[in-house]
Amino acid sequence: MSDTSHLNLGKDGSEIEMQNLLDEEDTSKSSLDVEDVLYNGETINLYPLNYQKVPLVRFQILASLLLFMVFGMNDECNGALLPGLTEHYGVTKVQVANTFILQVCGYTLASLLNERVYRRVGAQGAVLIASGMCIVCFTILTMRPGSFYVYLACFVPLGLSIGILDSACNVLFGNLEVHKNECMGILHGVYGAAAMVTPPTVSYFVEFGQWNLVFLFPLGLSLAGFVLAAFAFKTETANKYNYICSISKSDGDEEHPSFFTLLKKPAIFLYAMFLFVYLGSEVSTGAWILTYLMEVKHGSYVPMSYVTAAFWLGLTVGRLVLGFVTRRSFRNEYRASRFYAGMTGVFYTLFLLLSLIDSQSTFYFVVIAIVVFFAGVFIGPLFPNASVVALQVLPKNLHVSGVGIAVALGGCGAAALPYAIGLVTSALGFGVFPLLCWCMVALVNIMWFMYPKLIKGHDEYL
Template sequence: MARQQVAVAMEPVTIDEGNRDIEKVLDADTTELNSHTLIDAVPEKVTGPLTKPLSVMDIECGEAQTDTVEHIQTWNNPPMNKWRLLGIHCGFVLMGMNDATPGALLLHIESHYQVTYTVISLCFLAPAAGYMVSSLLNSEMHVRLGRWATTLVGLLLMCVAYSLICWAPPLPILVVSYGLVGLGIGTLDAAWNAFVADLKNVNEIMGLMQGMYGVGATISPLISTAMVTSGLLWSHYYFILLGFAICITCLNAYAFWGETATKYLKDHAPGVNEDGESRSRLSEALKNRYTILLAFVLFFYMGAEAGLGSWIVTFMVTERHGDPAKMGAVASGFWVGLTAGRMGLGFVTGRIGENTMATVYLILSIVFELVFWLAPSILASAIGVAFIGLFFGPVFPTVMIALTRLLPKRLHVAGIGFAAAFGGAGSAVFPFITGAMSASKGVWVLQPLVAALIGLMIVIWVTIPTFEETGLRERICAALIGRKKNE
């Protein structure tokens, strides 16, 4: 009936020019019919402030395009985000302490178990299996367990591993424990990076968050080497990590309370169907070339970062003949630089352009890697490795931001989870390769390996399309191409 009324209203009507009253009535009727038709055709929208981002279903249905204002969460809205970010930042301190510990204690672990570099490097390789398993499970865990339970699973895995390592168990159990740590960190990387990536001012928050990783990696060599020097067994340092992990677990359990599977599915509705939804998203993310390219960037990045962080002390002792009790400070210098770069340069990166600045950071990292490699003195090497950390540090959060800009929102958890886990595998594989090569060639192989990894990162990064808001790299390339044409 409504369609017939609209059809009648749209037909031309002949009206006597003198009868203005009839014309007004018909105009009013036509307007009323059209307005009712529009109201029926357009879904009713709820007005008012929103405190959470639009769901994936909203974006896929085109609702996001009808809003003129983008409603996203901030660091303090909703208020519980303050506690969530506190728990996440503390968690990244723990991750940094964890990753910097094996390198600082490598000589003591090797002496305790009486094994070669190659065998002890299994402690670096074991987490790779954990990282890769987590990359396959992250999206499924979010769907079935929710963000709250997923976070707790990752933290509890680390607690179990530390409770085993702190007693200096037999070598096979030690290797399995490091694998559990890798599984836990891979799970937390996906959950926390995906959460922060959807917040406002992501450059600054992501830089601070990743900078807390550097804080943990800075203090860890100092504390662990001081404990061992005082006569304590190397594994006793893990009692500190265990206590810290328990506190962080409690904090995150409070902060993410209510983030259940139902809540997650409500905010991240499946695109096609609910059966196999997580697998479909992971499959879709893996078919996206940006996921693969950026995953390899992180693979080489974390390989170079972990390779340096794990072998700096050994390199300085064997190649520069430094005092083992003092070379922990050189390793801390690398992590101090990395922390300062992530926290400070994060405020510069977004204002100038992520594409452009990441390229500059990588080039400067290679320059100071050559200083660290070729300078014969301890002081010059220490300065070189500190500046490597300064310029190398901001690259990781920039890659995380690139993933959120180049991938659809529905793929953030799957894409970030896979890329972070794949990168975490690099942090285990390349220290192992360094250890295996050092057994026959010497620790000096660390330097050309790191330089090659940074070079590969540059090659891949320049193929990533411009996603920065300033478009600086695009303008530079256009200017260069224009100049070539003129020449």
């Protein structure tokens, strides 16, 4: 559990900073990295979230990276599978879009249950339960369900499991003691890389009439993540989580505040609303741009899947590269994201203007691919940076619950807004798709600029 960073307690129960220990004793001894505390009859292992000193943290990082690849493939699969699903099941695009809204139900459950799950089974139990649900659902999807309703039903538990896992991974990486920005960029870059390779991969499976076999990839990753997490999170028990919450809460705060109490806090509410719109714009772009290029611009399926992949490639590059740029070129993560959000708006504006040109030339599609690539580059780091900022302004006892609610509600945006775009474009035509994406990105910019006005007392981070 990532809330253990910087916490070590002596036998008298008083808090001792890890840095003080390092100053006083030889850092080469493993005893400095791990402290045992007795709580509720259980010996709890506390250690700094420093992968350079604690080998177990490396395995937690690796498990998180595997599971984030699952998220990327899952978010992009249904948009890329649209032609195969409509043909195989004889359903409409709007019916396929129901997969997005059903994931909203799962994400909503995650926002309500995330903190309770941690209290009862700890981080290890939460990660194992969630990855286990992924294994079951992807196994069913791999078997090509005979009924479209069975296919749809799988996305409720998938939304729930991804909401839990997303929160766990963001809290872990956001609390790392070294290379936090770089690692957070890599985590979210892995998501983008998985989403990037999904459209071209799916296109070939659809061409050969074996669309269901594409789910073997997230299934294999879920299995690997489950096995690795069982070991990596072995010390992250319910007692450890409850203990961390009890000693790190601020005066006057509840140890386990309710859902609505958390949402009343400006830092959590604004973070949740930002992720709702941000993830909605990101996933909507990736999920529907292929359909837009085929229906409105009359492009061919396989070449247009590569244009779609250009967006996810840009997002991956942005998260991997700009994670290293942020700390070196900007005062803090918030200031960096103000610049990145503005540049995202510029390239979405170019995409909107290009949509007004009636052309089907190869050069035209290359230009679109370049524009959406750079749109992805600058939109990519907004999520990981927002997570770092949230963890900076929230007390430790609100990290899991606060980030859990925000990420889960953000996941609702990743499901609800693509669904809404499916409904609007079904009624008005896919020609309005670039305008809808531009509006969402404009709203992302507005909400990010509101942070310093609504969150007080954290000027060093804003």
